[in-house]
Amino acid sequence: MSKPKPLTGEQRIWQVCLMIPEGKVVSYGQLADLAGLPGRARLAGRAMRTVPEEMALPWYRVLGAGGRISLPKDSPGYREQQYRLRQEGVEVNGSRINMNRYQWQPDLAELLWQLPF
Numbered sequence: 001m002s003k004p005k006p007l008t009g010e011q012r013i014w015q016v017c018l019m020i021p022e023g024k025v026v027s028y029g030q031l032a033d034l035a036g037l038p039g040r041a042r043l044a045g046r047a048m049r050t051v052p053e054e055m056a057l058p059w060y061r062v063l064g065a066g067g068r069i070s071l072p073k074d075s076p077g078y079r080e081q082q083y084r085l086r087q088e089g090v091e092v093n094g095s096r097i098n099m100n101r102y103q104w105q106p107d108l109a110e111l112l113w114q115l116p117f
Contacts, residue, residue, distance in 0.1 A: 025067070
């Protein structure tokens with residue numbers, strides 16, 4: 001019996017993204033950190049841009065540094081991200097979200113028992 005193939009960095013990031021609860025957000029840097037890839041915020045951003053269409057990730061719960069929506073303000077994606085966050089009860093002020101209030105802070109048990117890596 002062969003060992004299972006290890007997950008790629010992108011796959012690890014996607015797994016963590018699936019865990020973000022409704023009404024909570026993370027930054028790209030935090031997403032990478034939680035995936036065991038500290039300092040790889042850009043990798044997290046690239047992973048979120050390359051999500052396979054069949055994978056229904058809550059991409060809109062991932063924000064830029066300081067709680068900012070990273071998409072261009074006039075884009076449909078920007079408006080969709082604002083809308084989806086508001087639907088989950090997250091207060092959006094322009095392009096900013098209060099990270100002190102809405103940031104997901106998983107406990108150690110969540111990370112140890114739910115992540116496959």
